[in-house]
Amino acid sequence: MSSLRALRPFSTASRALAKTRVPSLGNVPPHDDGHYFSPTRYPAPPPATESQASDVMPSSDAKSGLIKSILYGSDQSKKEQAAAERSYSNQLSRGKYVHEMVVHKVRPDRAPDYVDLVSQVYPRIAATGPLDDSSHKVHLVGSWRTVIGDDLDTYVHIWEYSSFAGFHDVNFHLHNHEPFFLDYIEKVRPMLVSRKSDLMQEFDFWGGTAAPHDLGGIFELRSYNLKAGQLLNWETSWKRGLECRRQVMEPVGAWFNQLGEINTVHHLWQFADLEHRKSCRDKCWHLPGWANTVHETVGLVNRMQSHVLVALPFSPLK
Incomplete structure (x- = not known):
């Protein structure tokens, strides 16, 4: 009897592998704030009894006010903090609009292919709106190539969205309902050295x-x-x-x-x-x-x- 084990036959038929999609906003359905702060998920604690309240906080109004001031800040400090927050969120910003600056560093040998690709795709993105909203939530402000600077094969694109929610809605829609966008992602990746995205607001x-x-x-x-x-x-x-x-x-x-x-x-x-x-x-x-x-x-x-x-x-x- 031969001591050699029978070799396991290998199939030459190729297996169909599902294409992997990297995580994106297309994996995150838009929600309102209530999804995260639902009273049913975070019920309010039951009111304290008199005995419990007396154990936690002295009955003296002066002591109560002092402790609250230490723990939570005085009324004046809270007003000053609120004013500072309003200064940043309201005084600086022109309104609800959100702008995205996308910076692509392109491989020099792929620059012509890149320009051809975005010339076809970007106007199409700007004409696309979410399925449940006929109004466009994204506009292309402009697209440029760097000719003087530290990275010559760098392209800058600025998009305008109706709001932060509009930014999310558009990206979710593109990733889940626009096959041409996923095709664009697959084509553009090999052309890039790096890519960057910042969300901005207007002064x-x-x-x-x-x-x-x-x-x-x-x-x-x-x-x-x-x-x-x-x-x-x-x-x-x-x-x-x-x-x-x-x-x-x-x-x-x-x-x-x-x-x-x-x-x-x-x-x-x-x-x-x-x-x-x-x-x-x-x-x-x-x-x-x-x-x-x-x-x-x-x-x-x-x-x-x-x-x-x-x-x-x-x-x-x-």
Whole structure:
């Protein structure tokens, strides 16, 4: 009897494997806040009896007020805290709109393929709305390629959503109801070195992002990473500075990051060419108030970057 074991036959038939989808907002159905704060899930504790209350808190009103002040903060401190929160959420922001800045670093050898792909897909995304809402919740502000900066094969896209909920709704819809979007994801991944997404809101003092137009020329995206806690000071100084700049150059948009690289501010400007940019910036120094803006803001910044961009053919802003 042979001591060799019978070899297990191998099948040459290929197995059909289901394509794996990486996690995304397409896996997270939109909810209202009640999903997480339902009274049935977190019932209120039963009211304390008199004996229990006396064990926890002295009966003296003075002592009660002192302990509450220590544990929860005084009424004045709570008012000051609420005012500070309103300053950040209401005073800085123009309204409900949320903007997303998407940055793609593209492999140099795939740049033409990338431009062809986004030229076909991005206008289609901008024309897509969630199934349960006929109004569009996303608009493409603009798409650009970096021509001067630290990464030349970098493309910047800015999207506008109706709200944070609108951002979620659109992404959920695209991942679950638009096969062309999943096809785009599969095609674009091999073209990229890296990708980044920040959610931003507009500064109220700026007056809103520019409407679609075709002026030609170049764009300059200036990004400032601020020291923590200095955003309000930045906004106060730039209220005055913008009045100077408006006299000599075309403002396009200004945003501060809410998610992503926080404490970061972006300003977008448009010029005819580099010489026009230089001339406009030189003129600012002769306008009352501009030197003060520079003096007040330079100490608020950790680092800053400047990138010169050119619009892609399908960009609403160009």
